[in-house]
Amino acid sequence: MQLNKLRQTVGFWVGETVQAMIVSLGVVTFLVLAINGFRFKSTVLFLDNFSSRYLAAGAEQSATFETLGLAILTSILALILVVRFIDRHFKKGAR
Numbered sequence: 075m076q077l078n079k080l081r082q083t084v085g086f087w088v089g090e091t092v093q094a095m096i097v098s099l100g101v102v103t104f105l106v107l108a109i110n111g112f113r114f115k116s117t118v119l120f121l122d123n124f125s126s127r128y129l130a131a132g133a134e135q136s137a138t139f140e141t142l143g144l145a146i147l148t149s150i151l152a153l154i155l156v157v158r159f160i161d162r163h164f165k166k167g168a169r
Contacts, residue, residue, distance in 0.1 A: 090158060098150040 110116040128139050 081142075090155065094151050094154040094158065098147060099153050101150050102147060 106120065107117055110120050128136060131139065
């Protein structure tokens with residue numbers, strides 16, 4: 075009985091986290107497209123510029139790029155998880 079409860083809890087957390095990660099990557103993709111006016115050519119140029127700056131940067135600047143990217147992705151992921159859990163909480167209360 076205890077093992078089934080543990081399996082359900084772990085499955086719930088893993089499932090919610092994976093789903094939030096997929097949604098957050100979609101949000102980041104949407105933001106990159108929105109920054110470039112939803113034009114494919116300008117998005118490709120933006121990504122080329124960003125990647126060339128990242129590759130040309132030194133070790134300290136590369137770490138800054140990585141930290142900034144990780145902070146943005148983590149904040150979006152955390153926001154999505156918070157909204158999903160608040161939504162679940164209110165749905166449980168309405169039943």
